[in-house]
Amino acid sequence: MSEKPAASETAETPVEPTKNILQRIFVRTGKLSSLLLPILAVFSALVIGAVIIAVSSPDVLTAWKAFFQDPLGVLSITWFTVRDAYIALFEGSFGQPKQIAEAIRNWRGTGETRPLLEAFRPFSESLVIATPYIFAGLAVALGFRGGLFNIGAEGQLFLGGLASVYVGYSFTNLPWFVHLPLALLAGIAAGAIWGAIPGFLKARTGAHEVINTIMMNYVAFRLTDYLLQGPMAGPGGLPITIEIATSAYLPSLFPKPMRIHAGFFLALAVAALVYWFLWKTTRGLEIRMVGANPHAARYAGVRITSTIVLTMALSGALAGLAGTAQVLGVNHKMVRAFSTGYGFDSIALALLGNSHPLGVVLASLLFGFLRGGAARMQSVAGVPVEIIRIIQALVIIFVAAPEIIRGIYRIKAIREGEKTLARGWG
Amino acid sequence: MATVTLTRKSGRTIREIALGVFFLVLAALIFLLLPPRVEELKSTFVLTSLRAGVTIEAPDLVLPTWPALLVIGLLIALAGVWQLARGFRRVDRVVALAAGLMVAAFFVWATRDASINLTGMLASSLVRATPIALAALSGLYSERSGVVNIAIEGMMLVGAFTSVVVASVSGSMLLGVLAGMLAGVFLALIHAVMSIRYMVNQIVSGAGLIILALGLTSYLQRSVLNLNPELNQPGPAIPAFAIPGLWKIPVLGPVLFNLSPIIFVLFILLVVTRILMNNTRWGLRVRAVGEHPRAADTLGINVFRTRYICVLISGAIAGLAGTYMSIGAAGRFNEGMTAGKGFLGLAAMIFGNWNPGGAFLGSLVFGFFDSWQEKLALLEVGIAGTLLGMAPYLATMIVLAGFVGRARMPAADGQPYEKQ
Numbered sequence: 001m002s003e004k005p006a007a008s009e010t011a012e013t014p015v016e017p018t019k020n021i022l023q024r025i026f027v028r029t030g031k032l033s034s035l036l037l038p039i040l041a042v043f044s045a046l047v048i049g050a051v052i053i054a055v056s057s058p059d060v061l062t063a064w065k066a067f068f069q070d071p072l073g074v075l076s077i078t079w080f081t082v083r084d085a086y087i088a089l090f091e092g093s094f095g096q097p098k099q100i101a102e103a104i105r106n107w108r109g110t111g112e113t114r115p116l117l118e119a120f121r122p123f124s125e126s127l128v129i130a131t132p133y134i135f136a137g138l139a140v141a142l143g144f145r146g147g148l149f150n151i152g153a154e155g156q157l158f159l160g161g162l163a164s165v166y167v168g169y170s171f172t173n174l175p176w177f178v179h180l181p182l183a184l185l186a187g188i189a190a191g192a193i194w195g196a197i198p199g200f201l202k203a204r205t206g207a208h209e210v211i212n213t214i215m216m217n218y219v220a221f222r223l224t225d226y227l228l229q230g231p232m233a234g235p236g237g238l239p240i241t242i243e244i245a246t247s248a249y250l251p252s253l254f255p256k257p258m259r260i261h262a263g264f265f266l267a268l269a270v271a272a273l274v275y276w277f278l279w280k281t282t283r284g285l286e287i288r289m290v291g292a293n294p295h296a297a298r299y300a301g302v303r304i305t306s307t308i309v310l311t312m313a314l315s316g317a318l319a320g321l322a323g324t325a326q327v328l329g330v331n332h333k334m335v336r337a338f339s340t341g342y343g344f345d346s347i348a349l350a351l352l353g354n355s356h357p358l359g360v361v362l363a364s365l366l367f368g369f370l371r372g373g374a375a376r377m378q379s380v381a382g383v384p385v386e387i388i389r390i391i392q393a394l395v396i397i398f399v400a401a402p403e404i405i406r407g408i409y410r411i412k413a414i415r416e417g418e419k420t421l422a423r424g425w426g
Numbered sequence: 427m428a429t430v431t432l433t434r435k436s437g438r439t440i441r442e443i444a445l446g447v448f449f450l451v452l453a454a455l456i457f458l459l460l461p462p463r464v465e466e467l468k469s470t471f472v473l474t475s476l477r478a479g480v481t482i483e484a485p486d487l488v489l490p491t492w493p494a495l496l497v498i499g500l501l502i503a504l505a506g507v508w509q510l511a512r513g514f515r516r517v518d519r520v521v522a523l524a525a526g527l528m529v530a531a532f533f534v535w536a537t538r539d540a541s542i543n544l545t546g547m548l549a550s551s552l553v554r555a556t557p558i559a560l561a562a563l564s565g566l567y568s569e570r571s572g573v574v575n576i577a578i579e580g581m582m583l584v585g586a587f588t589s590v591v592v593a594s595v596s597g598s599m600l601l602g603v604l605a606g607m608l609a610g611v612f613l614a615l616i617h618a619v620m621s622i623r624y625m626v627n628q629i630v631s632g633a634g635l636i637i638l639a640l641g642l643t644s645y646l647q648r649s650v651l652n653l654n655p656e657l658n659q660p661g662p663a664i665p666a667f668a669i670p671g672l673w674k675i676p677v678l679g680p681v682l683f684n685l686s687p688i689i690f691v692l693f694i695l696l697v698v699t700r701i702l703m704n705n706t707r708w709g710l711r712v713r714a715v716g717e718h719p720r721a722a723d724t725l726g727i728n729v730f731r732t733r734y735i736c737v738l739i740s741g742a743i744a745g746l747a748g749t750y751m752s753i754g755a756a757g758r759f760n761e762g763m764t765a766g767k768g769f770l771g772l773a774a775m776i777f778g779n780w781n782p783g784g785a786f787l788g789s790l791v792f793g794f795f796d797s798w799q800e801k802l803a804l805l806e807v808g809i810a811g812t813l814l815g816m817a818p819y820l821a822t823m824i825v826l827a828g829f830v831g832r833a834r835m836p837a838a839d840g841q842p843y844e845k846q
Contacts, residue, residue, distance in 0.1 A: 052642075056649045149629055207826035210576060210629060211776075214769050215819040222819075226812040344640075347633055384648035389641030396634035397616075401624045 020410050038352050038359075040405050041398035042366065049391045050082045053383050057081050085381040092376025093369035095122040117257050122372060124260040128330060130368025132157070134267035135322035136342045137349030137360040138274050139195075139315045144355040145278055146311030147291035152198060152213025153319035154343025155220030156191040160320025161327045162227060163190035165334040168244025168327070179247040184324055191320015192313040194220065199312025203305040209312065217343070228336055241334040250329035263325035267364075270321065271357040278357075287311050319343065340371075341389070348392045351399045367392070442513055445521065449506030452528055456499035459535050460492065467491040469534045470541035475549075475680045484545070484676035491538040498531045529794075536805050547794075547801050548681045553755070555786075555793025556689050557582070557764070560747035561771020562778065562785035563695055564740045568614075570703060570780060571736035572716040572838040576632035577617050578744045579768030580639030581610040585748030587643045590759040591651075593660035602660060603688075603749050610745020611738050613639060618737040622730055625842035644761045651759065663757040664688065688750045695743070699782045712736055716836035719843040729843050744768065766819070773822040780835060792818050 054060050063077040096119070103119035106112055136153045143150035150156075164187035171179055198212035228239035235242070250263045278284040289297035290307045298304055322342055331338055345367060352366075353359025370392075374385040398405050405411070469491045473484035502524050505514075514520045533542065561578045568575035588609035593602025613635055620631040651658045664686055672683040703709040714722040715732045723729050751767070752759050770792050777791075778784025795818040802814055 052645070056646065058653070149633075151633065201823065201827050205827040207823070211769055211773055211826060212823055214766065215773075215822050218766055218819040219816045222812045222816045225815075229812065344637055348637070351630065382649075384645050386641050386645035386648060389637060390645055393634050393638030393641055396630065396637065397620065400630045400634060401620050401626045403624045 036411075037402050037405055038354075038363075038399060040409055041352070041395050041402075044398055044405065044408065045391045045394035046086075048394055049387055050086070052390060053085050053387060054078050054082050057383075081381075085377055085383045088377040088380040088383075089370070089373035091373070092122055092380075093126045093373030095119055113255075117254060121257050122376070124254070124258040126368045126372035127264050127365075128259050128261070128368075129371045130364045131261075131264045131267050131329065132322035132326045132339075132342045133345065133349055133364035133367050134264075134271060134361055135325060136319050136346035137353060137364050138271055138357060139318035139322070140346045140350035141353060141355040141357065141360050142274060142278070142287075142318060143311060143315040144350055145291050146287040146307070146315075147294065148199070148202070148308065148311055148315070149210050150195065150198075150213055150312065150315045150319070151210055151347065152195065152216045152316070152343070153322070153346045154339060154341065155213070155217035156194045156316040156319035157323035157326075157339055157343050158220045158224050159194045159323070160187035160191040161323030161334055161338060162224060162232070163187050163320070164248075164324040165241050165244055165327050166232065168248035168332075169242050171248075172245045174245075174247055176247040176249075179245065180250070180328070183244070183248040183328055184321070187320045187324025187328075188317045189320075191323070192317035195316015195319065196309055196313035199309040199316075202312070203308040224334075224336060228334065232334070234333075239336055243333050244328070248328055249332065250325060252329075259330060261325075261329035263329035266325065268361065270318070271361050274318070275357040283307075283310065319346070322346075345389075345392055348396045348399075351396055442517065443510065445517055446506050446509035446513075449502055449509055449524055452524060453499050453503035453506060456495055456502065456528075456531050459531070460495055460499075467538050469494065469537040469539075471533075471537070471544040472541050473543075473545050473677050475543065475545040475677075480674070482674060482676055482679055486541070487544065489534055491534055494534050495531055498527050498534070502527055536802055540805055542801060542805065545677050545680055547797060548677075550797040550801075551790060551794040552681060552685070552689065553793070554796040555789040556686075556692055557747045557751050557767045558770045558774055558792050559692055559696075559786050559789035560743055560750065561768045562774040562789055563692075563699060563771075563782060564743035564747065565772050565775040566699065566703075566780055566782060566785060567712075567736045567743065568740035569775070569839050570716045570836055571712050571733045572719060572836055572841065572843070573618070573621055573733055573737050573740075574628040574632065574840040575614075575617060575737065575740050575744075576629055576769070576772065577613065577635035577639070578740070578747075578771060579764055579766070580632075580636040581613045581741050581744035582748035582751065582764045582768050583639045583643050583762070584609040584613055585745030586752035586763060587646065587748075587759050588745075589749040590660050590752045591657050593753050594657050597661075599660070599664050599753060602753050603746065606749030606752070607742045607745040610741040610743070610748065612741070614737050614741020614744070617741070618734050621842060622733050622737070625844065628840050628842075640762060643759070647759065647761055658758050660753045660757065664754050686750070686754050688746065688754045691746070696782045696786055703782070713836070716838055719838050719841075720846075723843075723845065729845075733843070747771070770818060770822060773826055776826060776835070791821065795821050 060078050060081050063074045067074050099115075100119040103115040107116045136157060139153050139156070140150055164183045167183040167186040168179075171182070174182070194216060195213075198207075198209045198216055201207045201212050202209045225239070228241065232241050234240050250261045250266070252259065252261050254260060276284075278288060286297070286302045286307050287310070289300065289302055290304060290311070294304055297307075323339065326338060326342075327334055349360055349363045349367060352363040353361070367388075370388050371385075374383075374388045377383045377387070378385050467490070469489045471487040471489070473487060475482050475484075505520055505524055508514065509517065509520070536542075561582065564578050564581070565575055585606035589602040589606030592605035593599055596602070617628075617631055617635055620626040621628040647658075666684055667687045667690065668684040673679040675683070701709075703713065711722065711727050712732055714725070714727060715729050719729045722732075747767070748764060751763055756763065771785075771789065774788030774792060775785045777788035778786070798817065799814045
């Protein structure tokens, strides 16, 4: 593994009085300044997303054909198309302010909770979506800290889901305090094994984990197809398993229309655990050492091979938990399409969160709200949910290349450059 | 390299012993597969084929199943014993040979009392290898100049998408192909600017571009193509081109001389790349930039320009690969239709040690594994098609584990260059 010169910045730029407001915020906020770049990255991605929404909207395109007759009208059609889409996105992710206000008034007057739950449902849905994001984002972030790029979270997530569902429906008369932990552990173990294989290959043969984790993804998809069509298929020949026993459910926190479950708080707890592990334990330090500089780590007596395998196994375990939380908390069965690309989105999450557990949690909440709102954006404004993926990709690009953002907003760097995350093939 | 090789100071390495045991296990597997000894059990491989309404006759290849399997098993067992006792000097080749024999044994076993069209299988292997080989060439140009490009998958997707739309609108396949290549170049330009100008981590940039391409093409398919289906109808796939005279040669004709024009382009590209990289001044410069950019810079080679050119060529070839999959074969665009072919191409490139010939060979292996799934499904061997579908991916992993350790990648691969 060859060391690369740290990207971008070369020297510290003296801070001078400037008229650029963003620059002033950037300098003044000190430690918070690490938040400014991600925020600007997300903002820029949303702006480009707006352009794509406008360009692909049939109404806007027809309007633009008549641009010279009524330029202002055309611009207003464009503006309202984009505005409607983003309002739908907001309402889909947090709920409609009017409905919420009315529900609260109603609840104060009559004590009726049903409209209240209904009004807060979009908010709860966003948290439900954020739950696997947190786990998967932590998985990739932990890999990054160890200098490994785990693109295989998607496959590990499938394995975690499969294993938990299998345990979930195989036992029917266990008490929940045995059954639930057992199902969780099964998912963790399956994900860990799926992650450890590329880790082992990397450590022993030097085969790059990026390609191997991607290959493991495809193998996991095929394995899922096979299991759902054969050994694990439910009655009726559909590629769906039977429902798990209620004793393996991650308990719901509110009555019916709200789907938020204990998995969300488990995710927050695991994020804290990952922080503790990486920064407060010896093994965590070793992982970060190997990630920062494998040569130095080796001279310091860290066993590279076992550390790489451990990193990948832990990363896989976290990704497996993402699938486990999803099937035990939400789906209660396994279907082929139970993941909407959580594994790939998690790369963006880890980058956006600077591979720090707290950052990952914040980024996951953001993506949960984006994804939660996207469904409403599709139904109300007719914008396909894939727009979210484009925005995510742009976020990755902007966060990975902060110079672009600095260039757009004319912000000068005040710190030494960003650290490198993953290296070349070797 | 932080690679740890397992070596024992004295005697042979654990790896060598493991390989010997591995051969013996393979042989045991064959003997377990042996069907009950029935003399008249025969495996038939049909070589006759039908192209453009013309039957190209060739005699069938008929093997007696039981003796054939026995011979193959004994050969592999012998190799295992020899490896344990004396050790092969060039054990890599023996591994490749044993793997080939293993596949042959599997086919002899699967076709017991049945027949399979071997010519058809070879032809379909080449067809399936084509996008992988193009992706491998794409990666080769970029990486020889020192820029890792894992975004080939994304460049293929935008190439596939753009070519379908342009071919549908213009009615010209050639314009479609050119537009597809241009789309690949556009994505490559982003990658180049990010990794050369902004010195972004090249793997992160590549991953971002893959997600961008996946999202953009899926988004445009749902918001534009599905509402305007006429944009996704470029007409039937580009017709095959038969080389006059040669295409009627039994077996070789249908496999090698009656193909999509893009496959012929691939053949030409393979030869041109080989000559360009190894025998021209430009190729030497590219390799110098990929091996030691600082030294190259000192000698007056423009490192940045060389890398830009190579990454853009990489994008054009990746776009061509995507074009081949959409208007060259499927005749339409489907969401995520590249299905990991770009990554298989990278694996083939590594397998081929960053050389065009080896990369092509690796692609053929993947193409073969890709096509055997459907052939074996026809034979009803009792293994689920989904499980056989894992084969190309598992093969990639085995290849990477077995070869990449000793593969020599360009020394400056993945490292941004900073002028001093």
